[in-house]
Amino acid sequence: xxxxxxxxxxxxxxxxxxxxxxxxxxxxxxxxxxxxxxxxxxxxxxxxxxxxxxxxxxxxxxxxxxxxxxxxxxxxxxxxxxxxxxxxxxxxxxxxxxxxxxxxxxxxxxxxxxxxxxxxxxxxxxxxxxxxxxxxxxxxxxxxxxxxxxxxxxxxxxxxxxxxxxxxxxxxxxxxxxxxxxxxxxxxxxxxxxxxxxxxxxxxxxxxxxxxxxxxxxxxxxxxxxxxxxxxxxxxxxxxxxxxxxxxxxxxxxxxxxxxxxxxxxxxxxxxxxxxxxxxxxxxxxxxxxxxxxxxxxxxxxxxxxxxxxxxxxxxxxxxxxxxxxxxxxxxxxxxxxxxxxxxxxxxxxxxxxxxxxxxxxxxxxxxxxxxxxxxxxxxxxxxxxxxxxxxxxxxxxxxxxxxxxxxxxxxxxxxxxxxxxxxxxxxxxxxxxxxxxxxxxxxxxxxxxxxxxxxxxxxxx
Amino acid sequence: xxxxxxxxxxxxxxxxxxxxxxxxxxxxxxxxxxxxxxxxxxxxxxxxxxxxxxxxxxxxxxxxxxxxxxxxxxxxxxxxxxxxxxxxxxxxxxxxxxxxxxxxxxxxxxxxxxxxxxxxxxxxxxxxxxxxxxxxxxxxxxxxxxxxxxxxxxxxxxxxxxxxxxxxxxxxxxxxxxxxxxxxxxxxxxxxxxxxxxxxxxxxxxxxxxxxxxxxxxxxxxxxxxxxxxxxxxxxxxxxxxxxxxxxxxxxxxxxxxxxxxxxxxxxxxxxxxxxxxxxxxxxxxxxxxxxxxxxxxxxxxxxxxxxxxxxxxxxxxxxxxxxxxxxxxxxxxxxxxxxxxxxxxxxxxxxxxxxxxxxxxxxxxxxxxxxxxxxxxxxxxxxxxxxxxxxxxxxxxxxxxxxxxxxxxxxxxxxxxxxxxxxxxxxxxxxxxxxxxxxxxxxxxxxxxxxxxxxxxxxxx
Numbered sequence: 001x002x003x004x005x006x007x008x009x010x011x012x013x014x015x016x017x018x019x020x021x022x023x024x025x026x027x028x029x030x031x032x033x034x035x036x037x038x039x040x041x042x043x044x045x046x047x048x049x050x051x052x053x054x055x056x057x058x059x060x061x062x063x064x065x066x067x068x069x070x071x072x073x074x075x076x077x078x079x080x081x082x083x084x085x086x087x088x089x090x091x092x093x094x095x096x097x098x099x100x101x102x103x104x105x106x107x108x109x110x111x112x113x114x115x116x117x118x119x120x121x122x123x124x125x126x127x128x129x130x131x132x133x134x135x136x137x138x139x140x141x142x143x144x145x146x147x148x149x150x151x152x153x154x155x156x157x158x159x160x161x162x163x164x165x166x167x168x169x170x171x172x173x174x175x176x177x178x179x180x181x182x183x184x185x186x187x188x189x190x191x192x193x194x195x196x197x198x199x200x201x202x203x204x205x206x207x208x209x210x211x212x213x214x215x216x217x218x219x220x221x222x223x224x225x226x227x228x229x230x231x232x233x234x235x236x237x238x239x240x241x242x243x244x245x246x247x248x249x250x251x252x253x254x255x256x257x258x259x260x261x262x263x264x265x266x267x268x269x270x271x272x273x274x275x276x277x278x279x280x281x282x283x284x285x286x287x288x289x290x291x292x293x294x295x296x297x298x299x300x301x302x303x304x305x306x307x308x309x310x311x312x313x314x315x316x317x318x319x320x321x322x323x324x325x326x327x328x329x330x331x332x333x334x335x336x337x338x339x340x341x342x343x344x345x346x347x348x349x350x351x352x353x354x355x356x357x358x359x360x361x362x363x364x365x366x367x368x369x370x371x372x373x374x375x376x377x378x379x380x381x382x383x384x385x386x387x388x389x390x391x392x393x394x395x396x397x398x399x400x401x402x403x404x405x406x407x408x409x410x411x412x413x414x415x416x417x418x419x420x421x422x423x424x425x426x427x428x429x430x431x432x433x434x435x436x437x438x439x440x441x442x443x444x445x446x447x448x449x450x451x452x453x454x455x456x457x458x459x460x461x462x
Numbered sequence: 463x464x465x466x467x468x469x470x471x472x473x474x475x476x477x478x479x480x481x482x483x484x485x486x487x488x489x490x491x492x493x494x495x496x497x498x499x500x501x502x503x504x505x506x507x508x509x510x511x512x513x514x515x516x517x518x519x520x521x522x523x524x525x526x527x528x529x530x531x532x533x534x535x536x537x538x539x540x541x542x543x544x545x546x547x548x549x550x551x552x553x554x555x556x557x558x559x560x561x562x563x564x565x566x567x568x569x570x571x572x573x574x575x576x577x578x579x580x581x582x583x584x585x586x587x588x589x590x591x592x593x594x595x596x597x598x599x600x601x602x603x604x605x606x607x608x609x610x611x612x613x614x615x616x617x618x619x620x621x622x623x624x625x626x627x628x629x630x631x632x633x634x635x636x637x638x639x640x641x642x643x644x645x646x647x648x649x650x651x652x653x654x655x656x657x658x659x660x661x662x663x664x665x666x667x668x669x670x671x672x673x674x675x676x677x678x679x680x681x682x683x684x685x686x687x688x689x690x691x692x693x694x695x696x697x698x699x700x701x702x703x704x705x706x707x708x709x710x711x712x713x714x715x716x717x718x719x720x721x722x723x724x725x726x727x728x729x730x731x732x733x734x735x736x737x738x739x740x741x742x743x744x745x746x747x748x749x750x751x752x753x754x755x756x757x758x759x760x761x762x763x764x765x766x767x768x769x770x771x772x773x774x775x776x777x778x779x780x781x782x783x784x785x786x787x788x789x790x791x792x793x794x795x796x797x798x799x800x801x802x803x804x805x806x807x808x809x810x811x812x813x814x815x816x817x818x819x820x821x822x823x824x825x826x827x828x829x830x831x832x833x834x835x836x837x838x839x840x841x842x843x844x845x846x847x848x849x850x851x852x853x854x855x856x857x858x859x860x861x862x863x864x865x866x867x868x869x870x871x872x873x874x875x876x877x878x879x880x881x882x883x884x885x886x887x888x889x890x891x892x893x894x895x896x897x898x899x900x901x902x903x904x905x906x907x908x909x910x911x912x913x914x915x916x917x918x919x920x921x922x923x924x
Contacts, residue, residue: 055570108517224886421662424686
């Protein structure tokens with residue numbers, strides 16, 4: 001399929017006055033880059049290398065530091081310019097022992113894992129009665145007297161969705177549950193993992209006790225274990241659990257963002273940011289979260305770099321540090337680079353095929369959106385929102401009004417693996433990974449060369 | 463479909479002289495029992511109850527003793543006769559801590575679990591170089607000098623098969639690998655789990671060091687971890703692993719077989735044995751291995767018991783103890799009941815649908831085989847071997863020449879779960895479980911009432 005440049009003639013009257021020569025990219029060349037990317041091996045090479053040679057990369061850890069060295073070396077070898085690390089300090093929480101068992105009425109072990117920033121039990125654990133709730137709302141509605149001194153259990157079950165929207169809704173049990181339980185005087189909280197699988201691999205994830213709220217032990221049961229506990233509670237006898245969690249805060253450590261560039265011809269036009277995160281949770285090797293993201297954006301940027309024509313705008317690849325535990329990398333980056341960008345995008349939702357293309361750009365850039373839609377359609381990508389797009393690390397930048405593009409990966413099986421020990425290389429489908437690279441290559445080739453203002457767009461309302 | 467009784471006229475000349483009135487069962491009644499069993503809830507109830515109220519049931523443990531009490535109570539409540547426990551003593555091996563990590567060149571933790579009868583490391587572990595082999599044969603071919611003092615790694619990968627035959631072939635790495643490695647002076651052995659999944663749930667299982675061979679630490683890596691170790695080894699640098707396994711032998715403890723009967727009209731005709739095993743590995747809750755087996759055979763026997771007609775032969779349900787660690791229950795049972803049986807069968811391969819019906823019966827019983835084939839076909843079951851059938855606990859009895867029937871479950875996904883933490887209730891498909899009950903009900907109704915000699919059959923050659 002040949003798709004030619006958008007022209008004023010193709011535009012609705014509303015935009016036409018603002019659009020002179022809209023683009024400098026050559027659609028035929030973009031298509032060629034796109035189709036060649038379907039044979040990409042660079043994204044796999046980065047994913048395989050990072051997960052194998054570093055493995056888990058917890059924020060602020062020596063492993064994350066090794067990963068930064070690995071990234072700098074890899075990005076230089078790939079031919080990028082201005083490869084550098086921007087460091088920052090952050091508080092580090094470290095997992096300890098984690099064990100749980102039903103003491104009565106049916107003694108047996110349960111599999112769980114501490115949530116980020118969980119409080120600790122004594123070394124030999126706590127033993128308390130379990131009180132079960134079907135949802136966070138039920139916990140919120142409970143009286144303090146019912147909850148006090150007990151181990152709260154929230155069993156709300158997440159359902160898979162293609163766009164990942166289940167995470168926002170069901171994730172409340174993890175994000176707010178510990179604070180709600182602590183305020184009511186609970187001894188601890190265990191939640192059903194925020195996930196969609198049925199394996200005995202619990203899903204960790206960050207939570208943060210609200211200011212002034214005392215940290216309590218907070219953990220996620222593997223889903224089979226949560227269902228087991230539900231069945232046991234349904235028998236109607238008092239259920240006693242012994243819980244041992246010994247995480248600790250180990251003070252301030254260094255993390256950092258690794259940055260590399262494909263220099264553009266006109267620095268004044270602002271940077272196209274292609275972001276991912278380098279850190280991972282400690283349980284798996286961070287394959288889909290987010291080694292693949294770094295593989296995808298880097299492979300795509302390299303394809304544009306190697307495509308023959310120096311792009312109009314600089315493409316900046318950012319492998320952020322310390323995303324998982326509170327977006328520390330993204331926040332540090334925003335502080336240092338609030339004004340650099342023409343348009344930003346991030347890959348942090350696995351590597352299953354991209355199915356939808358969302359954007360939040362100025363009205364003058366809509367022809368580019370339509371062009372991009374047409375160039376992405378052969379990859380099986382549909383047009384989505386034109387008034388909303390975001391990301392995790394780039395979330396604060398995006399919310400501040402920086403034009404944003406979002407290439408949505410299929411999230412149907414993402415939460416089977418997310419934040420579990422099971423997030424390992426074998427879960428990555430090389431063919432779907434290549435489709436991601438092709439979509440990103442297309443997007444970067446167009447946005448780095450389009451002669452258009454992507455912004456301003458309105459900042460999100462607070 | 464109406465299937466009438468086999469008659470002499472339907473038989474090949476070879477058998478006709480030996481077949482008077484072949485059967486006393488009423489095929490229409492059997493069909494009615496069979497079809498009613500497709501709505502069975504008893505097998506689920508047993509499976510759910512045992513896995514929830516007892517959970518893991520390691521051989522010789524207090525949990526297995528609680529499970530026997532649970533079984534006796536349940537079998538009495540279901541209306542069985544002669545409910546009893548036949549106890550026996552057995553040596554007990556108990557899992558301890560189990561941890562592994564790559565120390566160099568790429569430090570990271572690996573997930574593994576000790577194999578049954580594994581030796582122990584010191585409490586603070588051992589650290590040694592890893593030597594990798596693609597198969598047990600490659601390990602066997604290695605020189606002692608290459609292996610001595612190292613941690614042996616065997617990476618042979620199992621493939622799924624419907625009939626489970628991959629287990630015999632690929633299982634050698636687990637069964638013989640530790641002995642072979644110890645003989646060559648290895649410090650320890652870790653194998654790729656004998657399984658077909660890609661989750662970070664290692665597959666345990668029994669192995670036994672040959673007489674005179676010193677026990678060494680022996681463990682199975684989860685499959686993603688085994689593939690990770692392979693990738694690391696392929697980098698070509700020396701790989702050092704720290705391994706901590708602290709299992710121990712805790713002496714002789716009691717186990718037992720729980721037995722219950724549906725009394726027949728003519729005790730002289732011998733017993734139809736419907737077997738399963740009550741114990742499980744410690745990592746999961748033993749749902750598919752083998753709570754479902756006990757659910758299936760018990761639900762089927764109950765259906766025949768409640769069908770209105772007292773069967774000709776006694777049906778004996780046996781929930782064996784201590785199967786997983788060396789068939790102790792089956793061996794004790796054989797010692798006490800060598801001559802009781804007309805025909806024997808066992809359910810110990812999960813609860814996915816039965817797809818094939820195998821038998822090893824006397825020539826005079828072949829019309830019954832054909833009748834049974836026709837009665838099972840509407841359940842989607844095909845005719846298999848007529849000269850081979852066995853089971854695990856009943857293996858020694860079967861090998862000694864006792865007529866045997868085998869209703870083969872589909873094993874395609876069995877080894878995704880087998881001996882892992884993931885063997886939990888949620889893996890059981892209630893509809894396929896019911897098909898199992900229907901097949902077993904059919905088989906028990908026919909064999910308990912068929913007026914035929916099932917044996918003698920030849921003993922297996924040693």
